[in-house]
Amino acid sequence: MRLRSLLFVPGDSERKFAKARTTGADALILDLEDSVAPPQKPRAREHVATLLRDQASRAWSFFVRVNALDSGLTLDDLAAVVQPGLDGLLIPKANGAEDIARFGHYLDALEATAGMAAGSVKLAVVTTETPRAMFNLGSYAPAHPRLVMLTWGAEDLAAAIGATDNRESDGAWTEPYRFVRTQCLFAASAAEVTPIDTIHADFRDAEGLERECRRSRRDGFLGRMAIHPDQVAIINRCYTPSDAEIAHARRIVEAxxxxxxxxxxxxxGKMIDIPHLKAACKVLASI
Structure with missing residues (x-):
């Protein structure tokens, strides 16, 4: 499952889904949580279930962001969307691996009911949206068998801790959120799953998005969440190794x-050792 670009799509919008499916995103995340107003959630749930029943061939992975465990809506979401065609769930506001184990148990039963192979539905987790979660990032290793990706979020965490802002005047993250981002990267690496960077909220700022993506890939993230179709091409380009990088990685492996x-x-003319070999293997695995 390739995960460079993951585009959020409101679960109640047919128009936005129709556009999103042509963007070239590696995954679409049909959202039942924050982008859907409470009165519209039942309609969004049924709409997403209908989309899943369309078995037409697609070049992207179908994820659904369900509502958080403390919302009282999670089981209704799961009952509607766990069916053939669903590739994964994005779990918001997770507090640690115990939450993921709970989702795993739900999926074991629901997959069997739907006639799906056990373990078909993978899990991606937003790891940093609650203060409690920050003390449990190490719990994701070793990874649950369904876990494929960890990402982080700043907005819900800012609201939870009472921050008045999470950005400096120049747009850089403030210290708490730089720490959160780093810890998510280390947690994903420890669990040996894909680290995915958070959204770039200003979807009109193509230059800023590209700058952040290049820094992000430099640091070790392998993809990014998107909130607008125009962001997808930039994200795909920035997180795809260049021809020169691929050629160099192959030379290291061959040597x-x-x-x-x-x-x-x-x-x-340079000394290359085992860490370089591991990095080269990761480059080749990402293409």
Whole structure:
């Protein structure tokens, strides 16, 4: 499952879904949570269930963001959307691995009822939306068998802790949110799942999005959430290794393959060791 770009789509909007499916996003996240007003949630749930029943071929993964466990809406969401065609769930406001285990138990039963193969529905988690969650980031390792991705969010956390803003005047994250971002990256790495960076809220700021994506990939994130179709192409470009990067990674792998007993090799006048080999393998695995 390739996850560079994951585009949110309100679950109650046929128009936005029709546009989103042509953007080239690796995954669409049909949203039943924050982008749907409470009175519209039953309608959104049924709309998403109808979309899932369309078995036409698609080039993207179908995710659904359900409502949080403390909302009283989660089981109704799951009952509607766990059916053939669903690739994954995005879990909001998770407090740690115990929540993921709970979703796993629900899915075990619902997949069986729907006639789906056990483990079909994967889990992606927003890990940083509650203060409690920040003390449980290490709990995701070792990863639950369904877990494929960890990401982070700033807005719900800011509201929870009473922050008046989470950005500096120049647009940079304030210190608490730089810490949150870093901890999510380490948690995903420890769990050996894909680390995905958070949204860039100003969807008109293409230059700022590209700058943030390049920094993000430099730091180790492998993809990004999107809130507007225009963001997808930028995200895909920034998180896709260049031809030069791929060629260099292949040369490293080939050099070590030619000398299996070596811990270091010389390449282009530089010493290359095992961490370089691991990084090269990750580059090749992402294409």
């Amino acid at each position: 070590f393959a030619a000398d299996p007993g070596a811990a270091t090799i010389g390449l282009d």
